[in-house]
Amino acid sequence: MSCPICGKESDPKYRPFCCKRCADIDLARWLNGSYVIPGEALEEEDRAAERPEPPIH
16 A cells, blocks of 8 residues: 555555654644535534533533
8 A cells, every 4th residue: 555645655553654744744634624525515603503602610
């Protein structure tokens, strides 16, 4: 299996990546929004309605 980031052979320790650097690149792409899961876009109001209210103490 080859690394999806650079194409080198994957390392079992970082599978499916070849090294920590490529695994970190992939994680950064998820965190900054480069990767998205297809679906309907939610309006900001819909998103707010989905968030639970924090408990008041």
